[in-house]
Amino acid sequence: MRKRYISLIVCGALAASSLAGFAACGDGNKNGKPKPDAGTADDPIVLTVWASNDQQESVKQMCEAFKAANPDKVYDIKFGVVGESDAKSKMEENVQAGADVYGYAGDQTAALYGIGALSEVEPAVAEELRTRTGATYQLTLANGKCYSYPYAGDNGFFMYYDSSVVSAEEAKTLDGVIAACKKAGRKVHFDYTNSWYALGFAYGMGATYSYEWSGSKPTGFTTTLGDKGPDGVHSYLEYNGQMLKELAAEPTIQKGDDSVIGSSLNTRTVGAIITGTWNAGKVKAGFKAGWPSATYKDGYAATTLPKWKSSLDNKYYDWATMAGGKCYGVNSYSKNLAEAHKLAQFLSSDEMQLKRFQDNNIGPASATVAAMDEVQSNLAIATMLKQKEACSVTDGSKPQSYWDEAGSFATDMTGGTVTDLADRAAKMIKAMKDAVA
Amino acid sequence: MAKAVTELEYLGMSGWQKFCYRFVTFFQRLPAVILNFFRVTIPGLGRRIWNAIKSVFRTIWNAAAHGDWKTRFSFVIFGFSQFANKQIMRGLLFFVFEFLFIIYMSLFGAGQLRYFSTLGEVERTKPGWGPNGEMIEGAVGDHSLLILLYGLLTILFILAFIYAWYASVKSAYAVQQYKEANQHLSTAKEDIKRLADAQYHKTLLTGPLIGLTIFTILPILFMIFIAFTNYDIDHLAPEYLFTWSGFNNFKALFDGSYGKGVEFGRVFGQLLLWTVIWAFFATFSNYIVGMIVALMINKKGIRLKKLWRTVLIMTIAVPQFVSLLLMSNMLGDEGVINKLLQTWGIIGSPIKFLSDKYLVKVTVIVVNMWIGIPYTMLMVSGILMNIPADLYESARIDGAGPVKMYFKITLPYVFHVTTPYLISTFVGNLNNFGVIYLLSGGGPTMSRARSGGAGESDLLITWLYKLITDKKTYGVASVISILMFLLTSILSLIVYNRSKAVKNEEDFM
Numbered sequence: 026m027r028k029r030y031i032s033l034i035v036c037g038a039l040a041a042s043s044l045a046g047f048a049a050c051g052d053g054n055k056n057g058k059p060k061p062d063a064g065t066a067d068d069p070i071v072l073t074v075w076a077s078n079d080q081q082e083s084v085k086q087m088c089e090a091f092k093a094a095n096p097d098k099v100y101d102i103k104f105g106v107v108g109e110s111d112a113k114s115k116m117e118e119n120v121q122a123g124a125d126v127y128g129y130a131g132d133q134t135a136a137l138y139g140i141g142a143l144s145e146v147e148p149a150v151a152e153e154l155r156t157r158t159g160a161t162y163q164l165t166l167a168n169g170k171c172y173s174y175p176y177a178g179d180n181g182f183f184m185y186y187d188s189s190v191v192s193a194e195e196a197k198t199l200d201g202v203i204a205a206c207k208k209a210g211r212k213v214h215f216d217y218t219n220s221w222y223a224l225g226f227a228y229g230m231g232a233t234y235s236y237e238w239s240g241s242k243p244t245g246f247t248t249t250l251g252d253k254g255p256d257g258v259h260s261y262l263e264y265n266g267q268m269l270k271e272l273a274a275e276p277t278i279q280k281g282d283d284s285v286i287g288s289s290l291n292t293r294t295v296g297a298i299i300t301g302t303w304n305a306g307k308v309k310a311g312f313k314a315g316w317p318s319a320t321y322k323d324g325y326a327a328t329t330l331p332k333w334k335s336s337l338d339n340k341y342y343d344w345a346t347m348a349g350g351k352c353y354g355v356n357s358y359s360k361n362l363a364e365a366h367k368l369a370q371f372l373s374s375d376e377m378q379l380k381r382f383q384d385n386n387i388g389p390a391s392a393t394v395a396a397m398d399e400v401q402s403n404l405a406i407a408t409m410l411k412q413k414e415a416c417s418v419t420d421g422s423k424p425q426s427y428w429d430e431a432g433s434f435a436t437d438m439t440g441g442t443v444t445d446l447a448d449r450a451a452k453m454i455k456a457m458k459d460a461v462a
Numbered sequence: 463m464a465k466a467v468t469e470l471e472y473l474g475m476s477g478w479q480k481f482c483y484r485f486v487t488f489f490q491r492l493p494a495v496i497l498n499f500f501r502v503t504i505p506g507l508g509r510r511i512w513n514a515i516k517s518v519f520r521t522i523w524n525a526a527a528h529g530d531w532k533t534r535f536s537f538v539i540f541g542f543s544q545f546a547n548k549q550i551m552r553g554l555l556f557f558v559f560e561f562l563f564i565i566y567m568s569l570f571g572a573g574q575l576r577y578f579s580t581l582g583e584v585e586r587t588k589p590g591w592g593p594n595g596e597m598i599e600g601a602v603g604d605h606s607l608l609i610l611l612y613g614l615l616t617i618l619f620i621l622a623f624i625y626a627w628y629a630s631v632k633s634a635y636a637v638q639q640y641k642e643a644n645q646h647l648s649t650a651k652e653d654i655k656r657l658a659d660a661q662y663h664k665t666l667l668t669g670p671l672i673g674l675t676i677f678t679i680l681p682i683l684f685m686i687f688i689a690f691t692n693y694d695i696d697h698l699a700p701e702y703l704f705t706w707s708g709f710n711n712f713k714a715l716f717d718g719s720y721g722k723g724v725e726f727g728r729v730f731g732q733l734l735l736w737t738v739i740w741a742f743f744a745t746f747s748n749y750i751v752g753m754i755v756a757l758m759i760n761k762k763g764i765r766l767k768k769l770w771r772t773v774l775i776m777t778i779a780v781p782q783f784v785s786l787l788l789m790s791n792m793l794g795d796e797g798v799i800n801k802l803l804q805t806w807g808i809i810g811s812p813i814k815f816l817s818d819k820y821l822v823k824v825t826v827i828v829v830n831m832w833i834g835i836p837y838t839m840l841m842v843s844g845i846l847m848n849i850p851a852d853l854y855e856s857a858r859i860d861g862a863g864p865v866k867m868y869f870k871i872t873l874p875y876v877f878h879v880t881t882p883y884l885i886s887t888f889v890g891n892l893n894n895f896g897v898i899y900l901l902s903g904g905g906p907t908m909s910r911a912r913s914g915g916a917g918e919s920d921l922l923i924t925w926l927y928k929l930i931t932d933k934k935t936y937g938v939a940s941v942i943s944i945l946m947f948l949l950t951s952i953l954s955l956i957v958y959n960r961s962k963a964v965k966n967e968e969d970f971m
Contacts, residue, residue, distance in 0.1 A: 114931070117698075117934075120700070120701070121700065139695070139696075139698060139701065139702075140698050140701050141586065141588070141700065141701035144588065144589050144590075144600075145588075145589070145590050145591055147591050147595055147597075148591055148595070149595055218817075218906075218907075242696050276810065276811050279795070279796050280795060280796070281794060281795060281796045284791065285794065285796040288796070289796065357588055357589055357600060362589055362597065362599075363597055425695075425915065425932055425933055426723045426724075426914070428915070429724075429907075429913070429914055429915035430723075430911060430912075432907045432915065433907055433908060433909055433910065433911055433913055433915075434911070436906050436907045436908075436909045437909035437910070440818075440819070440906075440909055442909070452911040453911055455911070456723055456911040456912045457723075459723045459912070460723020460724075460912075461723070462723075
């Protein structure tokens with residue numbers, strides 16, 4: 026006679042575990058929004074805040090200030106170590122377990138909105154943000170509404186250079202910079218196949234792009250990248266592609282990520298670097314007097330992006346940066362939504378932006394704070410803010426297909442295999458459009 | 463076409479000829495093997511399944527037709543017959559299971575199954591702001607992912623319930639027959655005792671079986687189910703609903719109809735080809751060069767054998783990801799190697815080890831040798847030391863040179879022992895995520911438009927990773943992993959079976 030106990034035990038265990046699972050998840054699955062905390066000593070308002078490791082201390086102090094500013098309620102604020110660049114992937118893992126208030130990079134607004142990690146900012150507050158932060162406000166837009174509180178406006182690229190090699194005059198044009206560096210046996214660092222940098226020439230000439238969103242879904246892509254440029258023959262994108270092709274062939278240009286910048290600064294074999302504020306400390310140390318040997322002079326300098334000359338019509342054009350920033354978002358699954366909005370608003374206030382600049386050298390999003398002498402005395406951040414004013418294109422929300430296609434275009438242009446420039450450029454724009462159609 | 467050779471002719475061949483002969487005949491026989499699989503193996507399997515089903519229904523029919531009232535009552539109340547015949551524990555277990563199942567279904571299961579056909583209907587409403595600045599609360603909607611998961615669990619549970627029902631009926635009828643034959647019915651004590659003795663395998667296998675179900679079978683089933691949904695970046699749970707989409711994901715992979723601006727079919731084809739090429743070269747380059755190194759070290763008259771071996775094994779001592787990341791840095795366009803070569807004036811512009819679409823393929827294969835050769839060397843060294851020395855001695859007396867001895871003695875010996883290793887390495891290399899991801903990251907990006915960010919040196923497995931983390935096309939990704947599973951399993955099954963046959967039919971000595 027056969028025994029069936031084992032199968033029964035297995036089934037029983039399965040039943041028990043699934044029962045337990047249901048008991049735990051049952052109410053999360055269906056309607057039944059948890060009641061917000063009351064804010065009394067017995068039932069404090071629990072909020073979780075994510076901040077990167079180096080901002081932990083600063084953000085904790087800000088939250089203490091928030092508690093002090095709201096003495097009528099009791100808060101229990103918890104902290105998680107998640108940087109702005111990781112916020113998206115963490116939220117994608119489980120948005121319902123994510124922080125109530127968290128910092129993130131502005132170009133991820135649509136993606137975060139798409140998974141429900143952002144909730145709308147009160148329209149009146151959004152209006153105030155608009156006037157306070159100027160252009161930066163753009164980057165918080167998705168769906169025509171405001172979904173986040175900008176607090177940093179320093180994401181973009183400009184040029185650092187070694188003034189002992191490149192003069193301020195030479196730094197005004199890219200060919201001047203290349204010639205000066207070549208003469209000194211130095212390199213010019215520019216990561217031209219990186220899709221974030223790759224299309225700056227076309228945008229500098231005045232090309233624009235914008236995505237239309239229906240919720241988190243991009244439904245349309247409008248761009249003037251394909252419009253005819255100043256010579257009436259080539260499009261903006263073709264100008265850009267031609268420039269990429271020539272840069273790739275220029276031995277003085279070096280490409281690579283931040284680690285390459287670091288290693289070329291260690292030996293000071295680089296004379297100019299196209300990068301952003303996050304590398305300021307590294308560059309300053311690399312261009313200081315007596316580094317790496319006593320004969321080297323102090324040369325830390327920065328300027329807005331130089332003008333570049335197109336070989337298509339032998340004229341000089343502006344060079345644009347992607348300009349973005351960082352924002353606080355409020356998780357739409359937050360149990361204490363109203364309080365979370367209050368905290369996010371507080372954390373992105375002018376005062377806190379100034380404090381963030383003082384504590385962590387983070388460039389402010391607010392025009393008022395940016396204009397302060399204290400901020401203007403920081404060369405890298407001041408240059409970035411100037412670059413943003415002078416020539417920039419908003420680093421708004423883009424679907425992954427934008428990056429993929431821009432990257433493919435840059436790889437192809439610099440690979441030396443493209444014969445029909447116009448065709449390749451048209452293909453990129455078509456692929457970008459098709460991806461959201 | 464290799465013509466059939468007689469046994470005598472075959473034995474007269476050199477090691478290489480034998481190898482080539484077997485290589486050719488393997489592919490000649492392959493159609494027959496596949497045909498055999500469809501003509502004999504599958505019908506055979508079908509017959510066995512049919513017989514099993516027949517016997518199940520016969521048992522149920524017998525119990526219904528010939529059972530007494532107690533047995534028939536067991537059709538409705540599990541374990542009734544056992545209970546009535548004083549097999550209390552057994553009856554109780556059956557009954558408790560039925561009881562749990564009914565509670566589960568009425569409380570949760572039925573609800574989960576109701577939504578299973580649509581994977582949820584109510585979309586979430588987001589919180590927002592009213593015209594006067596008052597907050598409008600959102601409402602939680604259906605969570606398609608959880609509905610799918612719990613629906614799957616419920617289905618498994620129902621299958622278990624059907625099985626338990628069958629077991630209960632069968633056992634009830636058996637109890638009746640035992641009783642009629644006046645045989646002894648085992649008591650609970652005896653049952654438990656048997657679990658520690660004659661039925662010990664069941665006791666042992668319970669744990670692994672539960673683990674296997676929860677951690678392997680359930681996720682695999684879950685993944686297969688996802689392949690038939692439109693779960694992707696536009697339908698992310700819990701914010702949005704996703705639903706069944708039939709074979710759309712499969713279609714997308716083969717006709718490129720997927721509307722996300724990516725030609726999945728083309729990229730898949732290109733990467734599949736590269737994956738196979740990579741697996742072939744990664745496997746055999748390591749194998750052959752590793753064997754040569756082992757032979758060189760093993761050669762008589764080589765001094766400091768232990769030192770050479772130790773030096774090579776040092777590369778194993780360094781964690782693989784460390785050496786791969788280091789290599790990746792060194793080989794970059796601005797890496798140490800290019801810098802040094804430029805400083806010495808050997809090259810003008812950097813060699814694009816990792817950024818040229820052809821060179822990167824060579825680079826990853828060569829760097830992979832750095833990691834793989836020591837393992838092959840170690841293994842082959844062991845085998846070489848095991849080859850009886852008298853074989854070589856008699857060969858030498860017969861006047862064989864070193865090359866002849868290598869092809870006649872060493873290679874056949876080593877090849878025989880290492881065939882399973884070669885197969886598993888090949889299959890492992892098809893899915894070698896670490897080397898590619900750490901070394902080139904799949905780069906450079908495919909230059910053609912609509913490649914969706916896939917890289918030239920991406921294997922299917924690293925592409926899968928990109929599809930899931932960057933693009934979130936879970937449906938298509940599931941299809942690809944199903945195809946990869948089929949590819950690797952069929953390949954290993956065929957080759958394993960064949961290699962065993964080859965082993966049996968010929969004795970190398």
